[in-house]
Amino acid sequence: MIIVSMLFLVLAVIGGGALLVFLWGAGIYNGLVRARNAVKNAWSQIDVQLKRRHDLIPNLIETCKGYMAHERDTLENITKARNLAMGAQSVGEHARAESQLGQALSNIFAVAENYPDLKANTNFLALQEELTSTENKIGFARQAYNDQAMHLNNKIEMFPGSLVAGVFNFEAAEFFEIEDAAERAVPKVSFS
Amino acid sequence: MWELIRANKRRSVALLLLMLALMLSLGFVIGAALFPVSFNLNYGDPYGRHAYPAMDWLSVLPGGLLGMAVASVIWAVQAMVAYFRGGAILLSLSGAKPIEKADHPRLFNVVEEMTIASSLGKMPRVYVMDDMAMNAFAAGRDPDTACVAVTAGLLARLNRDELQGVVAHEISHIVNRDVLFMTMISIMAGTVVMLSEVVLRMFRHGLHGGNARYRGGKKGGGGAQVIVLVIALVFALLAPLLAQLIYFAVSRKREYLADAGAAVYTRFPGGLAGALEKIGADTHQLVVSKATAPMYIVNPLQGARAFHGFFATHPPLEERIQILRSLAGGVSYAKYQTAYNQVHGKGQLIPQSGLAVAAAPLRAADPGNAAQAGASHNQFREAGDLARNLNGFRFLSCACGARIKLPPAFAMQAVQCPRCHAGVALSAARENAPVTQPSATPRTPPRRRKPASSSAHAPLMAQRNAGAWQSVQCACGAVKNVAPSFEMSQTVCAQCGREIHFM
Amino acid sequence: MKQPLIAVEYNGIEVDYCVLCGGIWLDQGELELLLGGAAANRFLGAMREGAQVREQTRRCPICRGAMNKAQTEATPPVLYDCCGRGHGLWFDRHELKLFMQQSAAAPGSEAVARWLNDLFPEETPHS
Ligand SMILES: [Zn+2]
Ligand SMILES: [Zn+2]
Numbered sequence: 001m002i003i004v005s006m007l008f009l010v011l012a013v014i015g016g017g018a019l020l021v022f023l024w025g026a027g028i029y030n031g032l033v034r035a036r037n038a039v040k041n042a043w044s045q046i047d048v049q050l051k052r053r054h055d056l057i058p059n060l061i062e063t064c065k066g067y068m069a070h071e072r073d074t075l076e077n078i079t080k081a082r083n084l085a086m087g088a089q090s091v092g093e094h095a096r097a098e099s100q101l102g103q104a105l106s107n108i109f110a111v112a113e114n115y116p117d118l119k120a121n122t123n124f125l126a127l128q129e130e131l132t133s134t135e136n137k138i139g140f141a142r143q144a145y146n147d148q149a150m151h152l153n154n155k156i157e158m159f160p161g162s163l164v165a166g167v168f169n170f171e172a173a174e175f176f177e178i179e180d181a182a183e184r185a186v187p188k189v190s191f192s
Numbered sequence: 193m194w195e196l197i198r199a200n201k202r203r204s205v206a207l208l209l210l211m212l213a214l215m216l217s218l219g220f221v222i223g224a225a226l227f228p229v230s231f232n233l234n235y236g237d238p239y240g241r242h243a244y245p246a247m248d249w250l251s252v253l254p255g256g257l258l259g260m261a262v263a264s265v266i267w268a269v270q271a272m273v274a275y276f277r278g279g280a281i282l283l284s285l286s287g288a289k290p291i292e293k294a295d296h297p298r299l300f301n302v303v304e305e306m307t308i309a310s311s312l313g314k315m316p317r318v319y320v321m322d323d324m325a326m327n328a329f330a331a332g333r334d335p336d337t338a339c340v341a342v343t344a345g346l347l348a349r350l351n352r353d354e355l356q357g358v359v360a361h362e363i364s365h366i367v368n369r370d371v372l373f374m375t376m377i378s379i380m381a382g383t384v385v386m387l388s389e390v391v392l393r394m395f396r397h398g399l400h401g402g403n404a405r406y407r408g409g410k411k412g413g414g415g416a417q418v419i420v421l422v423i424a425l426v427f428a429l430l431a432p433l434l435a436q437l438i439y440f441a442v443s444r445k446r447e448y449l450a451d452a453g454a455a456v457y458t459r460f461p462g463g464l465a466g467a468l469e470k471i472g473a474d475t476h477q478l479v480v481s482k483a484t485a486p487m488y489i490v491n492p493l494q495g496a497r498a499f500h501g502f503f504a505t506h507p508p509l510e511e512r513i514q515i516l517r518s519l520a521g522g523v524s525y526a527k528y529q530t531a532y533n534q535v536h537g538k539g540q541l542i543p544q545s546g547l548a549v550a551a552a553p554l555r556a557a558d559p560g561n562a563a564q565a566g567a568s569h570n571q572f573r574e575a576g577d578l579a580r581n582l583n584g585f586r587f588l589s590c591a592c593g594a595r596i597k598l599p600p601a602f603a604m605q606a607v608q609c610p611r612c613h614a615g616v617a618l619s620a621a622r623e624n625a626p627v628t629q630p631s632a633t634p635r636t637p638p639r640r641r642k643p644a645s646s647s648a649h650a651p652l653m654a655q656r657n658a659g660a661w662q663s664v665q666c667a668c669g670a671v672k673n674v675a676p677s678f679e680m681s682q683t684v685c686a687q688c689g690r691e692i693h694f695m
Numbered sequence: 696m697k698q699p700l701i702a703v704e705y706n707g708i709e710v711d712y713c714v715l716c717g718g719i720w721l722d723q724g725e726l727e728l729l730l731g732g733a734a735a736n737r738f739l740g741a742m743r744e745g746a747q748v749r750e751q752t753r754r755c756p757i758c759r760g761a762m763n764k765a766q767t768e769a770t771p772p773v774l775y776d777c778c779g780r781g782h783g784l785w786f787d788r789h790e791l792k793l794f795m796q797q798s799a800a801a802p803g804s805e806a807v808a809r810w811l812n813d814l815f816p817e818e819t820p821h822s
């Protein structure tokens with residue numbers, strides 16, 4: 001009788017302990033999943049902004065065409081960079097094409113300073129604001145992505161997350177190479 | 193960043209508890225002083241009293257508990273109102289009005305940018321206050337109910353980076369849950385002040401009016417009652433002071449934290465610094481009540497540098513600017529903490545856990561800033577027109593190029609252009625189907641009714657004047673204002689739901 | 696019947712205008728935009744010189760305070776009203792015409808006259 005009840009007690013303690021460990025593990029797992037989803041969300045935010053940039057460009061070309069007769073090359077460069085970015089396959093190719101597109105865009109806004117009529121066009125001004133903002137949003141979205149990726153990676157690497165992450169195959173997120181501020185500033189300095 | 197938010201929350205809870213303790217003990221002391229209850233059956237008999245001295249101390253309990261209960265109820269009622277309606281009350285007190293993206297695309301974009309940078313998740317609603325003074329505030333108890341409000345004066349004078357800095361500061365308040373916390377703690381401080389006021393009034397009344405109740409206690413000589421009364425008096429004098437000290441210290445710390453957040457989110461501390469410089473140099477005064485003052489980016493009740501120190505809700509502007517300006521070679525909370533220590537002196541502003549994150553590189557200044565400095569004229573005009581739109585002005589355009597803005601109290605429907613003397617009328621949206629309808633469209637008198645589905649009416653046509661605010665009168669009589677940046681080809685009448693197409 | 700002032704903008708410059716009497720109000724903020732902050736204050740300060748004239752007092756549309764009468768130094772002098780707190784200037788219709796004809800001595804008044812000419816070309820007196 002005593003042995004049986006002792007056994008029950010031991011079983012209950014083990015069972016309770018196991019339940020606690022399970023709940024603890026589940027909590028960590030949920031935290032990891034949340035962090036991974038945050039990384040995915042941040043990534044999709046970058047995609048949203050890149051797509052927005054692609055969508056704005058035909059409009060910009062259309063508006064500038066009438067004013068910038070001598071800048072056909074500059075305009076064509078943008079269209080080319082856009083097509084390249086939209087058709088890119090690999091991640092590296094994609095990144096290169098997008099950064100080229102960014103360069104081409106800052107170029108055209110620099111050149112636009114020489115066309116006062118264009119600068120007075122309300123449609124152009126609206127597009128300039130939208131593209132400036134989209135450019136900013138891409139930058140901020142990348143930074144936010146990196147923050148989220150760091151958060152996830154820290155969880156995966158550090159105890160106790162590392163235990164759960166190992167079992168469920170959580171992979172560390174890759175970081176985005178944030179462009180150097182100086183590098184970004186070079187083409188823009190010319191028109192300040 | 194997440195560690196920082198969590199540490200912030202812990203500290204908020206601790207401060208709330210401290211304030212709560214202060215409030216409850218004040219309630220207890222007051223209750224004990226006002227409602228002494230005797231457990232002694234032989235009350236009034238000196239021998240009976242001295243027989244059970246311990247009972248004397250027990251007598252403060254019921255009154256004290258009652259006082260605590262009253263204090264909690266006073267606080268709880270206000271807290272509930274603030275929790276559920278606080279944002280709406282603040283917005284209506286400030287006269288802020290919601291705007292759409294077309295009303296001011298740049299402000300909208302900047303709020304969106306900072307929402308992304310702060311990983312807030314949901315973009316706060318955007319409000320504009322019709323005031324040429326420069327200020328901004330955030331409202332709402334959590335990111336879901338959050339809003340950001342800025343004055344028209346701010347939009348008129350700040351460049352893109354500066355506006356971004358101010359918006360980032362406000363978003364930082366939202367991320368840190370400062371709005372809810374500051375509201376709750378200010379209500380507690382308010383309750384403490386109110387209770388003390390009651391006690392002091394009672395004492396004055398008691399001393400001058402010669403209320404027998406208090407004198408009776410004194411005459412009794414010794415006893416708990418007198419001590420309780422003295423404690424109550426001291427408490428009533430000190431508690432509000434203490435409450436305000438806690439409140440102001442907390443408020444100032446939050447401002448520094450929000451500045452740090454703004455620097456980290458924008459990766460351009462010069463933006464907020466520039467904005468604060470302009471705000472400090474501004475001579476316009478915003479009209480606000482004392483209760484809402486701590487919610488603003490700079491305290492609107494103080495002259496820029498009138499008084500700081502312990503009783504200031506906001507830190508001195510120069511110090512905030514100096515800290516932001518000394519951030520170089522990247523931004524992070526750790527760098528802000530270092531700069532804070534250099535400028536302000538000792539003090540842990542940011543919890544240790546928030547300092548671990550690596551510094552992000554600085555962003556280049558917005559290239560449009562230089563161009564914008566020259567076009568400040570237009571920016572001023574835009575902000576003024578936005579404020580007029582919020583106030584119900586109507587906008588007319590004359591063929592000679594003059595733009596005419598009619599205040600809502602202006603009774604005439606059409607005016608003579610002051611420049612060329614031609615008659616100018618509101619541009620009208622008319623039905624464009626002469627076959628089914630005779631040329632004269634019957635005008636239904638303007639009256640309030642539910643917006644009907646757009647299919648009930650044929651779409652109306654209107655001429656669009658690009659580059660300016662334009663008022664279009666719908667066939668139902670309602671007037672719809674369209675921003676210069678409105679680029680869509682159609683809109684909907686807010687009163688009757690008819691579609692208005694632009695030609 | 697009273698009517699509030701309406702705003703008229705032309706070429707990015709704005710004045711407040713009374714449709715009943717044709718008078719115009721030059722706001723301090725507008726003068727700041729036109730002349731710059733310090734110059735606008737100097738202009739307003741110089742324009743504030745008092746004059747002893749018997750004419751009905753006007754009230755400032757911003758602060759509702761009684762405005763001072765002032766006049767230019769040219770002959771014949773142009774009469775106008777000026778808010779003592781520097782909120783702006785009020786010109787009656789005929790005053791405006793004369794003001795545009797002869798720039799006052801105040802610094803910046805030439806620019807203001809040019810601006811008014813641009814805004815009200817038909818008011819320009821043909822001399
Ligand atoms: Zn006209
Ligand atoms: Zn309608």
Ligand SMILES: [Zn+2]
Pocket residue numbers: 755756757758759760778779780781782783
């Ligand atoms: Zn005045």
